[in-house]
Amino acid sequence: MRIAELSRRADVPVPTIKYYLREGLLSPGERTSHNQAQYDETHVHRLKMIKALIDVGGLSVAATREVLGKMYAPGMSVIDSAGKAQFAMTTPRPVIEDEAWAEATEQTEALIKRLGWQVRQTNPARQTLTSALATLYRLGQTGQLELLDEYARTARQVAEAELTLLAREPDPHTLLETAVIWTVLGDIVFSALRRFAQEDVAYGGPAEGRHSAEDGGVPGAAARA
Amino acid sequence: MRIAELSRRADVPVPTIKYYLREGLLSPGERTSHNQAQYDETHVHRLKMIKALIDVGGLSVAATREVLGKMYAPGMSVIDSAGKAQFAMTTPRPVIEDEAWAEATEQTEALIKRLGWQVRQTNPARQTLTSALATLYRLGQTGQLELLDEYARTARQVAEAELTLLAREPDPHTLLETAVIWTVLGDIVFSALRRFAQEDVAYGGPAEGRHSAEDGGVPGAAARA
Structure with a gap:
């Protein structure tokens, strides 16, 4: 054509x-x-x-070129291609070497150690997490750090379900494409579903825990019950 | 100063x-x-x-102005401000009215109905999800749609944990700021942890399920066992 x-x-x-x-x-x-x-x-x-x-996915042209390069690179195993494409898909975050960054780096290391996960030093998501945590430190929003382990637990459930499904794909090329596409779109899908869930938990939820004006207008007040 | x-x-x-x-x-x-x-x-x-x-968070200047406007609007209840700020924080996705979009819209509606969640028609995350699902349809990557319910289930666990923690905050202004900041940063934190988990599940994991060259280089092959 x-x-x-x-x-x-x-x-x-x-x-x-x-x-x-x-x-x-x-x-x-x-x-x-x-x-x-x-x-x-x-x-x-x-x-x-x-x-x-x-x-x-919101990737830059440069990042897209790199992801596609890793995906269709000849002579590379599926697992290496997937890993390299994965890394290329993570948008780098600005590093600001202040006190908050140092504390956040420690938290990231401590979390990975606590979980006992194998996460390479070269995984760019380490920097992503550190950057987000450093922002929380700078804003004095450290209370939410309690949620890290719950987030990690649920992220692992998601990753396991994803990889179980992926492993059913017999064609290595399709598998690789699925892994790449789903990595990018999975973030967006999860983010949208989290927004749905937040609305439902704050304003809806089961009838007995349903939010009402008597809660004092505090989202999630029902969850205290 | x-x-x-x-x-x-x-x-x-x-x-x-x-x-x-x-x-x-x-x-x-x-x-x-x-x-x-x-x-x-x-x-x-x-x-x-x-x-x-x-x-x-990657928000535009316009979106940031809107979020801050909702957050610090006088005479609005915390729950209304949080809801409105939440909506302003969702980056609009391009709508492409093709067959895939129609199918994706149906899937989004069906999912919300199946979950029994209260999600307003005005929630912009509906469009976010539809856009992501439409992309999967266009690429023929519909196998991954099986994961939607698992994603929703875990997103709800996360939202519940978040709102339980938020409900402990006595100061309405701090509560609102925390809700806004954590909505934006939570997506990033979760995305980073999902990348960690993917690496660990594919290459690490418990010793008995650990990936090895004998798996044929397929990420997640161990999960089949």
């Missing part, structure tokens, strides 16, 4: 496709004349992946 | 502070001469909140 058809099929404007071609996110089509090229289904699919990572 | 001192204390550059003042994110200091103003601790704290929402 020509680039116009590719654009229609993947719902990506032609100038954006040309940009992705220049940036090396999309492999070139088969040249049929000096200014025309033919594209196939692999291009449609790849464009949908790029669109998902950038538009929905 | 003068603006230079405010800048140092909150770790925000002076031009950025001036920008926030112009944009109405920060209330003006007390004018002491035609080109000087005095700031106090409330400005330091407010700047730290702005910084957290923008730099760590």
Whole structure:
């Protein structure tokens, strides 16, 4: 198919496709004349992946290039590709070397040790967590740190369910794509469901614990009962 | 304190502070001469909140203005302020009215109904979830939809723990600030912990289920056992 058809099929404007071609996110089509090229289904699919990572996952063009590079790297095992793509998908957070950062680093280390999890030093999510915790320290919001272990416990339930499902996929290429897409979209899905749950717990919930004006207008007051 | 001192204390550059003042994110200091103003601790704290929402939470200046407006709106109950701030904190996702979007909308409605949760039609997280699910449909990644109920169940555990902790806070203003900050940072903390858990489940885990080269290099293969 020509680039116009590719654009229609993947719902990506032609100038954006040309940009992705220049940036090396999309492999070139088969040249049929000096200014025309033919594209196939692999291009449609790849464009949908790029669109998902950038538009929905919020990844930068550079991060997307890296993720795709790891995903389709020849001669790399599925597990290594998945691990490397995973790392590339984590947006780096600004490091501010203050007292709060030092305390947050300690908390991150202590949590991983307490959980007994194998988390490599190179896992960029360490920095993500430290950055979030440092912000809580700077704002004096340390009460919420009590929730860390509960968060970790539930995050592990989610990860186990995800990997159990992944392990059922026989095709390594599909497995890798699923792992990448679900890593990015899983964060968004979980965030949305957490917002739903917060609304339901604060304003709805089971009839006996339902929030009412008599609670003094405090969300979650019912949970005290 | 003068603006230079405010800048140092909150770790925000002076031009950025001036920008926030112009944009109405920060209330003006007390004018002491035609080109000087005095700031106090409330400005330091407010700047730290702005910084957290923008730099760590990734909110836009417009969204931050709206969240802060809801948070510090006079004459509004805590529960209404928290609800409104919550909604303002959800970044809108692009709506693409195709077949996948229609299917995803149905899935979102069906999930909420199945869970029996009270989620208002105006909750912007409905659109967030629909957008993520539509992307999965477009990529043919529908196998992962099986995980939705497990995600919802764990999201509710998290929300309950959060609201139980919040309900212990006696000061309504602190409670509101905590709710806002933790909503934004909670997503990031959970995402980081999910990455830790994925690494641990795929490469580590309990000794008997530990991943090894004999699994064929498939992450989570151990989970099948």
